[in-house]
Every structure is written in C-alpha cells, then in structure tokens.
Amino acid sequence: IGKYKLKYLNDQVSQTSAADFEKTVMVRAAAAPAPSFDDKAGDTGHFRTIQINQNAGSAQATYQKALSTGPLPIPLPAIKMAAIQILNGPNAGKELDLLKNLTTLGKPGVQVAVLTRRPNGFFITHVEGAVFPFVNGHILGAQPCQLNDHDVIELAGVKMEFYFKG
Incomplete structure (x- = not known):
C-alpha cells in the first residue's frame, strides 16, 4: 500500500499430504435440448407454460409463471430542495x-x-x-x-x- 510492501511469513511449518486436501471431481453434463414454449392462441397473458423435454425416459418439468395482476406500489413523493x-x-x-x-x-x-x-x-x-x-x-x-x-x-x-x- 503506497510505498510499503507487506510480506507474510508463516513461522509454523506444517506437514501436509495429498490426503489432507479436498478431492474434487469435474463432471460434465450432457447438453440438454432447448426448452419448447407452449403459446396457445387463447392465452390470456396470465399464465405461460414452459415444457422442458429432457433425456428419454425422464419426467417432463412444467413451469407456470403467473404475471403480476396486483396494483403497482405507490411511489413516494419527491423531496423538495x-x-x-x-x-x-x-x-x-x-x-x-x-x-x-x-x-x-x-x-x-x-x-x-x-x-x-x-x-x-x-x-x-x-x-x-x-x-x-x-x-x-x-x-x-x-x-x-x-x-x-x-x-x-x-x-x-x-x-x-x-x-x-x-
């Protein structure tokens, strides 16, 4: 910081082996197909169903999102100078x-x-x-x-x- 240099010295020597460290395994997932969107002509805009087709034999995930139909929050009045x-x-x-x-x-x-x-x-x-x-x-x-x-x-x-x- 500025004209100074910081140097860290560890006075306690510790013996560590490879067994002391965490073993991390990298696993790559297979690429999933792009999700398909189910937009029906009679859609009211309140709900939208998204179906994600995963690998053969697995279940289908369905997600429904309700659009906000409640009132918007009232903004606070601006503070005068x-x-x-x-x-x-x-x-x-x-x-x-x-x-x-x-x-x-x-x-x-x-x-x-x-x-x-x-x-x-x-x-x-x-x-x-x-x-x-x-x-x-x-x-x-x-x-x-x-x-x-x-x-x-x-x-x-x-x-x-x-x-x-x-």
Missing part, C-alpha cells in the same frame, strides 16, 4: 443548500448535529457534545427529529432557519 440560513453570528445571512444525504453542522468537540435527507423528509440528529441542539426552542433528544418548513435550529450558540426552496 432545502436549505438553512444562518440567523446570527459572523456568518449571518449566509445560506447553505442541503444537496447531500448527510450534512454535518457545528464545531467538533463542542456540539455537532447531522441533517439527514430521507425519502420522507429531512431529519436532525445530535452527534456530539454535552448540550443537545434546540429546534424551535425545544431541546432535541437522542432520537432524530423531522424538520418542517421554517424550523429554527440552535446549535453551539448559532441560530439557523431550515426551509424548503421553491
């Missing part, structure tokens, strides 16, 4: 677009939180620090908290507003 705007401190007025799935906020060693983008919205979670962040004046617990439009986050003495764009 979001951002946070710093409300106080030396960076007041600056905006940070939340483009990634994970965005960390705060100062390591003091107070850190993470904003996560999930299929059902944005969540804030406490990561590091003795004091938990505040969301709308309420202290955040150890569990993730879903963020709503115009929520105010207070982290390490800095207030930020979370909002959806567009």
Whole structure:
C-alpha cells in the first residue's frame, strides 16, 4: 500500500499430504435440448407454460409463471430542495443548500448535529457534545427529529432557519 510492501511469513511449518486436501471431481453434463414454449392462441397473458423435454425416459418439468395482476406500489413523493440560513453570528445571512444525504453542522468537540435527507423528509440528529441542539426552542433528544418548513435550529450558540426552496 503506497510505498510499503507487506510480506507474510508463516513461522509454523506444517506437514501436509495429498490426503489432507479436498478431492474434487469435474463432471460434465450432457447438453440438454432447448426448452419448447407452449403459446396457445387463447392465452390470456396470465399464465405461460414452459415444457422442458429432457433425456428419454425422464419426467417432463412444467413451469407456470403467473404475471403480476396486483396494483403497482405507490411511489413516494419527491423531496423538495432545502436549505438553512444562518440567523446570527459572523456568518449571518449566509445560506447553505442541503444537496447531500448527510450534512454535518457545528464545531467538533463542542456540539455537532447531522441533517439527514430521507425519502420522507429531512431529519436532525445530535452527534456530539454535552448540550443537545434546540429546534424551535425545544431541546432535541437522542432520537432524530423531522424538520418542517421554517424550523429554527440552535446549535453551539448559532441560530439557523431550515426551509424548503421553491
């Protein structure tokens, strides 16, 4: 790795014989004929029978596949783009677009939180620090908290507003 070379040395010498190794035998199967498809004119599209004719004297394998007739799953709504705007401190007025799935906020060693983008919205979670962040004046617990439009986050003495764009 890099400029280093790794060398493996086995200090324990072991005596192995050919009997200690696994004996593997390669067996080649005879080529089977291609499967025949039974498509009938009256086929409703719900079932299709495939018959595979194997060597003489062996049984026929029949496979029936039902096509899905159930409802399709409902797709989740697309997540809106979001951002946070710093409300106080030396960076007041600056905006940070939340483009990634994970965005960390705060100062390591003091107070850190993470904003996560999930299929059902944005969540804030406490990561590091003795004091938990505040969301709308309420202290955040150890569990993730879903963020709503115009929520105010207070982290390490800095207030930020979370909002959806567009």
